[in-house]
Amino acid sequence: MTAVDTGTAGDRVRAPRVVIVTGISRFLGATIAARLAATPGVVRVIGVDRADPPGELRPLLRGVRVHRIDLAEGADELVELGAEALVHLAVVSSPDGRGGRAAMKDQNVIGTMQLLAACQQMPSLRRLVLRSSTAAYGASFRDPAVFTEETEPRATPRGGYARDILDIEGYVRGFRRRNPRVTTTVLRFTPFVGPQPDTGLLQLLAQPVVPTVLGRDPRLQFIHVDDALELLYRSVVEDHQGVFNVAGPGTITLSQAIRRLGRIALPVPEGILQAAAVYGRGVNGLRSLDQVDLFVHGRVVDTARLTERYGFTPRATAEAFDDFVRAQRGDAVLTPGRLAETERRMLEMIRTVRAGRVS
Amino acid sequence: MTVPELADEFDNKVASGLAFLRRRLSGQYRVDEFGFDPELTEQVFQPVLRLLYRDWFRTEVLDVKNLPAQGGALVVGNHSGTIALDALMLTMACHDEHPARRHLRLLGADFVFKLPFVSELARKSGATLACNPDVERLLEADELVGVFPEGFKGVGKKFTDRYKLQRFGRGGFVSAALRTRRPIVPVAIVGAEEIYPLLGDVKPLARLIGAPYFPITPTFPWLGPLGLVPLPSKWLIRFGEPIDTEPYADRADDPAAVFNLADHVRETIQGMLHELLELRPDAFGP
Structure with missing residues (x-):
């Protein structure tokens, strides 16, 4: 986890002519690929995924050449494409149904190894951008409240995703040592937030009743998906060597998030959540140990380095989350409007009763 | 003359209490x-x-x-x-x-x-x-x-x-x-x-519940929960x-x-x- 940071700020700005984007069958990959394809100076964008992009993303991918490759089985056919930049987004945070956790690990860890092996054989490659996660910090009650990029995890995390992230970052560090001419950017994202509930965490929060850990109120951080895209884009067209925490400054607690959404919290003892995640199908959508750990310990990161080197401050966590809240308001039980109305009525009632008594 | 003033004070308290509850219930705090x-x-x-x-x-x-x-x-x-x-x-x-x-x-x-x-x-x-x-x-x-x-x-x-x-x-x-x-x-x-004058420490009990010590005071555990006063x-x-x-x-x-x-x-x-x-x-x- 040691982050060596000798890189200069993004001053050498020249868009790469050929870019490979992995993970384009998902929103983030498709959107960044489309934006790169529209960038002057970028001649070709090659999208890679093991699955076909779903229908709604296809319009985005018109200017993108799509290769259907399972990275875990080798990425040799990417070598001869003359890529100058590679954006690796094919890292998944939860099993997607096909093959479960084993397939997820194959895709994350083996896929990254194969991809990096291919990268070593690309003499034209100048930039490598990795989508990582703040799950890299693990989760322990001995953790400092705020993680900087230098913080080491206290112990090997028990969550599969967190372990994958540690492995992937390890391989990328090794790649970087062997290939100093390639600018390597590792972006440790906090969970994404936007109007759509399209991540596991947001789907969990969008339910009417949200499972929480009894006696814990974790601090959460989010990055607005638009800001995440902007930072990914800048990482491809500018030079930003090093590891960066990517998060909206500040924090909201889980209870605050649930209240803002007008949902209802269902506190469950940690042991039950844990057992249900390991041996069963989870509790009401809370399925993985990664999620249990997040709901016990919370996670807040320091973003000073990102702000300084990119000259860009993402919108604050609370503000980014409110974008999601506004889009989900239809299903809320307790809305600020209803609460304010109740408050007004109660005050009026008290005044009427008191006025009656005084006169 | 003092009655309306008292009423005002009471009303203000109720109003600020309700506003506090509303802010808490809707998550509008920092x-x-x-x-x-x-x-x-x-x-x-x-x-x-x-x-x-x-x-x-x-x-x-x-x-x-x-x-x-x-x-x-x-x-x-x-x-x-x-x-x-x-x-x-x-x-x-x-x-x-x-x-x-x-x-x-x-x-x-x-x-x-x-x-x-x-x-x-x-x-x-x-x-x-x-x-x-x-x-x-x-x-x-x-x-x-x-x-x-x-x-x-x-x-x-x-x-x-x-x-x-x-x-x-x-x-x-x-x-x-x-x-x-x-x-x-x-x-x-x-x-x-x-x-809570600490007279003794029952180490095995402390180890059992994972606490750094298990205190014996003049009132605890003899008086039960009252011993916590x-x-x-x-x-x-x-x-x-x-x-x-x-x-x-x-x-x-x-x-x-x-x-x-x-x-x-x-x-x-x-x-x-x-x-x-x-x-x-x-x-x-x-």
Whole structure:
């Protein structure tokens, strides 16, 4: 986890002519690929995924050449494409149904190894951008409240995703040592937030009743998906060597998030959540140990380095989350409007009763 | 004529109470990156603690002027009392007696953050884990940070050892103050030793429940939950003169300098304790 940071700020700005984007069958990959394809100076964008992009993303991918490759089985056919930049987004945070956790690990860890092996054989490659996660910090009650990029995890995390992230970052560090001419950017994202509930965490929060850990109120951080895209884009067209925490400054607690959404919290003892995640199908959508750990310990990161080197401050966590809240308001039980109305009525009632008594 | 005024006051209270509930229920409040919830602390925790602070322990505070009105400072105190009520009373002293109504950010042992409920309350009331990255971050953000370097050795000591400062550990708190160039304010707390006089410690039971000690006091466990009521001792808290760390700022990694300064702080607090005890001849006096 040691982050060596000798890189200069993004001053050498020249868009790469050929870019490979992995993970384009998902929103983030498709959107960044489309934006790169529209960038002057970028001649070709090659999208890679093991699955076909779903229908709604296809319009985005018109200017993108799509290769259907399972990275875990080798990425040799990417070598001869003359890529100058590679954006690796094919890292998944939860099993997607096909093959479960084993397939997820194959895709994350083996896929990254194969991809990096291919990268070593690309003499034209100048930039490598990795989508990582703040799950890299693990989760322990001995953790400092705020993680900087230098913080080491206290112990090997028990969550599969967190372990994958540690492995992937390890391989990328090794790649970087062997290939100093390639600018390597590792972006440790906090969970994404936007109007759509399209991540596991947001789907969990969008339910009417949200499972929480009894006696814990974790601090959460989010990055607005638009800001995440902007930072990914800048990482491809500018030079930003090093590891960066990517998060909206500040924090909201889980209870605050649930209240803002007008949902209802269902506190469950940690042991039950844990057992249900390991041996069963989870509790009401809370399925993985990664999620249990997040709901016990919370996670807040320091973003000073990102702000300084990119000259860009993402919108604050609370503000980014409110974008999601506004889009989900239809299903809320307790809305600020209803609460304010109740408050007004109660005050009026008290005044009427008191006025009656005084006169 | 006084009736409408009284009514106004009552109405205002009800209105502000309802507004508070609405803000809480809709999540419209701020929490800092350590999890500190100032509104909850001021509106809910402090009114409860104030009953203990003012009415039960009759706390008197001396030389609160030694606490800086702004900027970061490390407040270092003696620890005692079986349950760390002295830390909570010190936060009340900083908030209620100081004109700037400052919040003291406490540092807690790791087991505080291991326990459900306790960890949640600790973070919401502004505490964080006693580790150098957190201390330095808080000091650099110009917060007042409260630390009890004796740790469990202080809280869990026998009644016969009362007001004898225990060892100060590795002095990590000193290096944090040096590195951030913030002053150290020594503070002596008298009164906490008598709230749960610790007569014995049942080690096997402690190990069984994973606690650092299992206390036997004159009332606990004999009286059951009633034994948890602290004895109403008289409390005095004195803030000592701030110790400027600027002259040693570049020696944060020098163990000799750190130990020396930690020793100096310890002796200052011990001296203040003796003075305070003379001011309080009767532990349960008025």
